[in-house]
Amino acid sequence: MTSVQTLCWVGDSPGGYVEMVEQTLLPLDYELLAVRTVPQMVDAIYRLAVRGAPAIGVAAAYGLMLGVQDAGGESANEVLRRTEDCATTLAAARPTAVNLFWALDRMKARAARDAAAGANGAGIVSGLFEEAHAIYHSDQDTCRRMGDIGADLIADGNTLLTHCNAGALATAGMGTALAPIYRAHEQGKRVAVYADETRPLLQGARITSWELMQAGIDVTLIADTAMARVMSEGRIDAVFVGSDRNARDADVCNKVGTYAVALAAQAHYVPFYVVAPLSTVDPSLDSGELIPIEERPAEEVTCGFGKRTAPEGVRVYNPAFDVTPARLVRGIVTEVGLIEHPTMAKMEAALRAGGVEFQSRPRTTTP
Amino acid sequence: MTSVQTLCWVGDSPGGYVEMVEQTLLPLDYELLAVRTVPQMVDAIYRLAVRGAPAIGVAAAYGLMLGVQDAGGESANEVLRRTEDCATTLAAARPTAVNLFWALDRMKARAARDAAAGANGAGIVSGLFEEAHAIYHSDQDTCRRMGDIGADLIADGNTLLTHCNAGALATAGMGTALAPIYRAHEQGKRVAVYADETRPLLQGARITSWELMQAGIDVTLIADTAMARVMSEGRIDAVFVGSDRNARDADVCNKVGTYAVALAAQAHYVPFYVVAPLSTVDPSLDSGELIPIEERPAEEVTCGFGKRTAPEGVRVYNPAFDVTPARLVRGIVTEVGLIEHPTMAKMEAALRAGGVEFQSRPRTTTP
Numbered sequence: 001m002t003s004v005q006t007l008c009w010v011g012d013s014p015g016g017y018v019e020m021v022e023q024t025l026l027p028l029d030y031e032l033l034a035v036r037t038v039p040q041m042v043d044a045i046y047r048l049a050v051r052g053a054p055a056i057g058v059a060a061a062y063g064l065m066l067g068v069q070d071a072g073g074e075s076a077n078e079v080l081r082r083t084e085d086c087a088t089t090l091a092a093a094r095p096t097a098v099n100l101f102w103a104l105d106r107m108k109a110r111a112a113r114d115a116a117a118g119a120n121g122a123g124i125v126s127g128l129f130e131e132a133h134a135i136y137h138s139d140q141d142t143c144r145r146m147g148d149i150g151a152d153l154i155a156d157g158n159t160l161l162t163h164c165n166a167g168a169l170a171t172a173g174m175g176t177a178l179a180p181i182y183r184a185h186e187q188g189k190r191v192a193v194y195a196d197e198t199r200p201l202l203q204g205a206r207i208t209s210w211e212l213m214q215a216g217i218d219v220t221l222i223a224d225t226a227m228a229r230v231m232s233e234g235r236i237d238a239v240f241v242g243s244d245r246n247a248r249d250a251d252v253c254n255k256v257g258t259y260a261v262a263l264a265a266q267a268h269y270v271p272f273y274v275v276a277p278l279s280t281v282d283p284s285l286d287s288g289e290l291i292p293i294e295e296r297p298a299e300e301v302t303c304g305f306g307k308r309t310a311p312e313g314v315r316v317y318n319p320a321f322d323v324t325p326a327r328l329v330r331g332i333v334t335e336v337g338l339i340e341h342p343t344m345a346k347m348e349a350a351l352r353a354g355g356v357e358f359q360s361r362p363r364t365t366t367p
Numbered sequence: 368m369t370s371v372q373t374l375c376w377v378g379d380s381p382g383g384y385v386e387m388v389e390q391t392l393l394p395l396d397y398e399l400l401a402v403r404t405v406p407q408m409v410d411a412i413y414r415l416a417v418r419g420a421p422a423i424g425v426a427a428a429y430g431l432m433l434g435v436q437d438a439g440g441e442s443a444n445e446v447l448r449r450t451e452d453c454a455t456t457l458a459a460a461r462p463t464a465v466n467l468f469w470a471l472d473r474m475k476a477r478a479a480r481d482a483a484a485g486a487n488g489a490g491i492v493s494g495l496f497e498e499a500h501a502i503y504h505s506d507q508d509t510c511r512r513m514g515d516i517g518a519d520l521i522a523d524g525n526t527l528l529t530h531c532n533a534g535a536l537a538t539a540g541m542g543t544a545l546a547p548i549y550r551a552h553e554q555g556k557r558v559a560v561y562a563d564e565t566r567p568l569l570q571g572a573r574i575t576s577w578e579l580m581q582a583g584i585d586v587t588l589i590a591d592t593a594m595a596r597v598m599s600e601g602r603i604d605a606v607f608v609g610s611d612r613n614a615r616d617a618d619v620c621n622k623v624g625t626y627a628v629a630l631a632a633q634a635h636y637v638p639f640y641v642v643a644p645l646s647t648v649d650p651s652l653d654s655g656e657l658i659p660i661e662e663r664p665a666e667e668v669t670c671g672f673g674k675r676t677a678p679e680g681v682r683v684y685n686p687a688f689d690v691t692p693a694r695l696v697r698g699i700v701t702e703v704g705l706i707e708h709p710t711m712a713k714m715e716a717a718l719r720a721g722g723v724e725f726q727s728r729p730r731t732t733t734p
Contacts, residue, residue, distance in 0.1 A: 027677060027678040027679075028674075028675060197566070197676070197677070198592065199564070199566060199590040199592050200590045200592075202676050202677075205668070205677040206676060206677065209677055209678055209681045210677075210678045213678055213680070213681060218682075219681065219682065220681075220682045220683065220684050221668060221669070221681050221682065221683045221684075222668070222683070222684050222685070223566040223567045223591075223623065223624075223685065224566060224590075224591050224592050224624070225563075225565065225566050225567075225591050225622075225623045225624025225627065226623050226624070226684065226685065226686055226689070227627060228624075228626045228627040228630060228689060229623055229626060229660075229686050229688075229689035229690075230684065230686075232689070232690070255592075256590065256592045256593050256596055257590075257591070257592025257593070257595075259595045259596060259599065259631075260592065260594060260595040260627050260630070260631055263595060263627070263630045263631055263634050264626075264627055267630050293596075301564065301572070301588060301589070301590050302572070302588070304672065305671075305672030305673060305676055306672055306673040306674040307672060307673035307674075308395060309569050309572050309573060309672060310394060310564070310569075310572040310576055310577075310588055311394040311576055311577045311580055312394075313580070314576045314580060314586065314587075314588050315585075315586065315587045315588065316587065316588045316589070317561070317587050317588075317589050317593065317597065318589070318590065318593070319593055319596050319597075321596075322593070322595060322596035323596075323599070
C-alpha cells in the first residue's frame with residue numbers, strides 16, 4: 001500500500017465514531033482525530049481537518065451516521081427528520097464541495113427508500129450505515145480505477161506537476177490526481193513530481209509533498225509563482241490536478257491557482273489532465289461560470305502561518321477556487337474512462353456510462 | 368510627497384554612512400538600518416534589506432563609497448585598486464541585478480576618467496562621491512518621469528494589478544511600476560490596486576500593500592494563486608510590473624511569478640505594462656533566454672512564515688526570477704517614453720534616445 005488512510009469508521013453502530021488524519025497539523029505532526037458528533041464533523045470539514053472533494057463526501061456520509069446512529073429506537077418518521085436535519089447542518093460546512101451534497105443526497109435517498117419499503121427506525125439507521133460504508137468503499141474502488149486509467153498517460157521517466165492536494169489525503173482511497181502517479185510508481189515506472197505549494201493554505205507544501213515522500217516518490221516543492229518558469233524550462237511532461245466540481249460542459253472548478261497552471265500548460269504545450277470521479281460533475285450547471293466561488297477569511301492570506309505577513313487592516317480578496325475552462329483541459333480521467341478534449345456531449349455520455357441520473361435539457365445557455 | 372524614502376547617504380565624506388529602511392522587518396516594524404562598511408552593504412543587498420533593481424544600483428554606488436571614502440590620503444593607483452576591489456565584492460551580492468553592475472561600472476568609469484585627467488587620490492574619492500549622489504538623484508528624476516508617462520495609461524476609476532514590489536521601496540524615488548499609480552493618484556484620478564503577495568518572500572504582502580496604504584491608495588491583497596481568477600472576474604484594467612533586467616529584444620526578467628501574470632493578462636486581454644528605466648536594459652543580451660536565473664535557498668519556501676510549512680528533507684526548486692517574452696508585453700515605460708509592443712529595434716532606438724552607449728551587432732541569434 002503506497003498511500004495513507006485518511007479517514008475510517010471505528011467500531012459498530014451505535015457507539016461508533018470517525019477517525020481521521022488531522023490534516024491541519026501536517027507535515028510537522030501526524031495525529032488522528034476522533035469525530036463523535038455532527039457539529040464536530042462540520043467543524044472538521046470547515047477547518048479543513050478533512051478536505052478534498054471525495055473525502056468530504058465520505059466524511060459527510062459518516063457525519064450523518066454520527067447524528068442518527070443512536071436513533072434506532074425512534075420511529076421511522078423521527079429518523080427521517082433527524083436525517084434531514086443532520087444533512088442540512090452538514091451541507092452548510094463547505095458551499096463549493098459538490099461531493100458533500102452528492103453524498104448527503106444519496107444518504108437521504110436511501111433513508112427515504114427504506115422508509116417507503118416499510119422499514120422501521122432501526123431498519124433505516126441500519127440501511128444508512130450500509131450506505132455510508134458503500135460510499136466509502138466505492139470511493140476506494142473509484143480511486144484505483146482512475147489510477148489505472150491515468151497511469152496509461154504516464155510514460156517511464158515522466159515528470160508531472162500538480163497543484164493543491166488531490167492525493168490519498170483528499171479521498172478515502174489512493175487519491176484522484178495522485179492515483180495515476182501512485183499506480184505508475186507501483187508499475188515500476190520512474191516518475192517525478194513538482195508540487196505547487198498552493199497558497200493560501202499550502203496543501204501542496206504540507207500535504208502533497210508529505211504523502212508523496214511517504215510513498216517514496218521523487219517530489220520537488222515549488223512556490224506557486226515558479227510554476228510557469230518550471231514549465232518554460234521544459235521540466236514538465238504533464239499536469240495532473242483534481243477537481244472540486246465539474247460543470248456539465250467540462251469546465252473545472254478546483255483550488256484557486258489551477259486556472260493559472262492550465263494557462264501556463266497551454267502556453268508550453270503541456271497536457272493538462274483533470275482526475276475526478278463522476279460524482280464531481282454537477283449536471284445542473286451548464287457552465288463553470290455559474291459555479292459559486294467560496295470566499296474564505298482574510299487571515300488565511302495575512303497571517304496563515306504563525307506570524308502576520310501583511311499590514312494590519314489591509315483589504316484582502318481570498319477566493320478559494322477558480323474555474324478552468326474546458327478548452328484548456330486535454331482530458332478528464334473518470335472511473336469510467338478518459339474523456340479526451342472534453343465537451344458537454346462527452347460529459348453526458350460519461351455520466352450515462354457511469355449510471356448517473358441527470359436531466360437532459362435544451363441547450364439554450366451554452367453553445 | 369506620497370512615497371517613503373528608501374535609502375540615503377547621511378553626513379559628509381569621509382565619515383558618512385548609508386541609512387536605509389530595513390525592509391525585511393516590514394510591515395510589522397519600520398526600522399532604519401545604518402550601513403557603514405562594504406561587507407554590511409553586501410549583506411544588506413543579499414538579505415534583501417534593500418531590494419529592487421534601481422535601489423540596488425544606488426546602494427551599490429553608495430556601498431562603494433563606504434569602501435573608499437577614507438582613502439583620500441592614498442595614491443591615485445591605490446584608490447583605483449580599492450575601487451576595483453569594492454566593486455568586485457559588491458557585484459557578487461546579487462547575480463541577476465543588472466543595475467548593480469551598471470552602477471558599479473559607472474563608478475569605476477568615473478574613477479578612471481578622473482585618474483586619467485590627473486586627479487590624485489583625494490580628487491578621485493571626491494569625484495566618486497559626486498557620482499554616487501548623481502546616481503541617487505538621477506534615480507529620483509527617472510522615477511518621476513516614468514510616473515508621468517505611465518500615468519497617461521491610467522484612466523480615472525481604473526483598477527490595476529501588480530506583482531512583487533516595484534514601488535518607492537524598490538528605488539531611491541517614487542518607484543517604477545508604482546510611480547504611474549502614485550502620479551495618477553496625485554493627479555486626482557481614482558485608482559485601485561490588487562497586489563499579489565509574491566511568494567516566496569512576500570514583497571507584495573509585506574511591502575507593496577504597506578507603501579500603498581501609507582500613500583492612501585486603495586489596495587487589495589491577494590494570494591498569487593488568485594491572480595488569474597481576479598482577471599477572469601473582470602476586475603483588472605491593466606497590469607503594471609517592474610523589471611530586474613530587460614534583454615535587448617524586450618524580454619523581461621522580473622520576480623518569479625511575473626510570467627504567469629503576463630500569460631493570464633494575455634488570456635483576458637488585459638494590457639501588461641513594464642515600467643523600467645533604461646539602466647535595466649542589458650544590451651549585451653540578445654534574448655531573455657540568455658539571462659541567468661538566481662536560485663535562492665530552499666528555506667524561503669519551506670519556512671517562510673515563521674514556522675516550517677513543508678516536510679523536513681523535501682527537495683525544493685526556488686528560482687528567484689522568470690522571463691516574460693516580449694510578445695506578452697503591451698508596453699515598456701522608460702524615462703524617455705513609452706515603448707509600445709516593444710521589439711529589438713524599438714529598444715535600441717530608446718537606448719539611443721537615452722544616450723546609453725551599446726554595441727550594435729548583426730542579429731544572428733534572434734529573429
